[in-house]
Amino acid sequence: MKQAKATAHTRLIKILKQNSLNITESRKKILQLFLEQDGALAHGDIEKRAGEKFDRVTVYRTLQTFVNKGIVHIIPTADNAIRYALCKDDCSEVGHDDHHIHFVCDNCHTTYCLDDIVTPDIRLPKGYSGRHVEMVVEGICKNCK
Template sequence: MKDATVDILKRNSLSVTESRRNILQLFLQQNASALRHADIEQSLQSIDRVTIYRTLQAFAEKGIIHSIPGSDGAARYALCKDGCADGHHHDDHVHFVCTRCGATQCLDDVHVPFVRMPEGFEASKTEMVVSGICSKCRS
């Protein structure tokens, strides 16, 4: 997994640091689940909060991760799929938030529907979050 992190960082012209590698490795282990800043802090206690914040910002700017708005005001972050690049995100899928456990999941096969804008309006980003009960909580 460490080699994949180095490849991703180099491909995106980011310095390879231990903190970036560890944070990226955590994302790679999530299988489409999203993480909050607090989740990363709790999992990687050796990395300070500012370093995590700056790393998340750098990853988002480079198209490595995308943000998902949370109903609690805390953004979640998930790995981008192929096609995202420096400043251009193409993650047009729906996100699911479990109302019981709070898990946030990318639903890659469920696309955000096209929204026809009124004349004179131009959309730059469309986000869709569906809330409900996840499969783990239903069991």
């Protein structure tokens, strides 16, 4: 128990250090939320979910930092609520490199990264050149079935 907690804590610090970020309470707590979470988190979730309340500005700035560093990525949605999820591919300050698809449940609205499914290649019309493909599937998830 104590061991597990220590390990989780170590993992947090390791991730932050790898990205040359200073170790702060906010970053640890917000990152912790992502690690113990299956799906993606919207800004609002984070503000509420955290036991103690963060300043809204801190959450915004921390998420921005995480996105810049390639720790989390943004999932595009149709409902004006940006969702963030941990990057599992090779993301860094240089650029994000997520190629998996996302799944949003119609029922519980949880957003999942389906890491094993790779976005297919697309043949674009003449004149267009693609850099990145985002794919979001809507439907019913494994828990709501």
